[in-house]
Amino acid sequence: MKKLFFASITNPFLGNKGNYNTFGEEVGSYTDSVNSLAPTLSFLFNAIFTIMFLFGIVRIGYALITKTGQVMKFSTGILIWVPITVFFIRLFMIFVFTTDGKTVTLLASDIIQLLKSSGYYFSIGMILVGLVFNLFYKLIKHPEYGRWSKRLWGSSAILILLVTIMPFVLGGA
Incomplete structure (x- = not known):
């Protein structure tokens, strides 16, 4: 059959x-x-x-x-x-x-946790680089450094928001 x-x-x-x-x-x-x-x-x-x-x-x-x-x-x-x-x-x-049937869910939750923690670290790095670019903007008054610092801060805020919300959306929180 x-x-x-x-x-x-x-x-x-x-x-x-x-x-x-x-x-x-x-x-x-x-x-x-x-x-x-x-x-x-x-x-x-x-x-x-x-x-x-x-x-x-x-x-x-x-x-x-x-x-x-x-x-x-x-x-x-x-x-x-x-x-x-x-x-x-x-x-x-x-x-x-x-991997077998029992460890797949553990692997998925570990990957989500890894992405979550690395997202927070990338966000902190983006904030720090944005501060350095803002310092260059204040020192030499070049408008491109001011734009880049604002872009990095905005991207960091979006990344923090995504890293905080997405584990709940994916069911890994």
């Missing part, structure tokens, strides 16, 4: 009649099937990005010999972004393969 994904969710009005899996059991089976693919996906991503990095090294060698600016720009971009992408993909893989 083929089971539908939406039929596996328990209906609060009818109860769980029949032999359908609950939503938690379905998530667990999907998690197990994804976890079995971990070694293959890891090898595949490493192979693809290693080939891209080697291609970037060959292209930068070609660009240095022929002094072609466009090729140099392209190969430099590859050599910069491939390690950064590999780092973020590995970080993503760690999150995917180490």
Whole structure:
């Protein structure tokens, strides 16, 4: 008997009649099937990005010999972004393969708390830089410094407002 994904969710009005899996059991089976693919996906991503990095090294060698600016720009971009992408993909893989149904909510609330606290720190930094720009405005009377200080103070106020309100909106408070 083929089971539908939406039929596996328990209906609060009818109860769980029949032999359908609950939503938690379905998530667990999907998690197990994804976890079995971990070694293959890891090898595949490493192979693809290693080939891209080697291609970037060959292209930068070609660009240095022929002094072609466009090729140099392209190969430099590859050599910069491939390690950064590999780092973020590995970080993503760690999150995917180490979380289960119970820890996803904890992870989400931790991310919301991290964004909240870093938003407050960025806001304090924006206020301090705005004060420095205001000092430059007072010293040399350049109108651009006055505009930038006002923009930073306004952006800081908006950031404080968003950081204070959004956890309640997202349900993570």
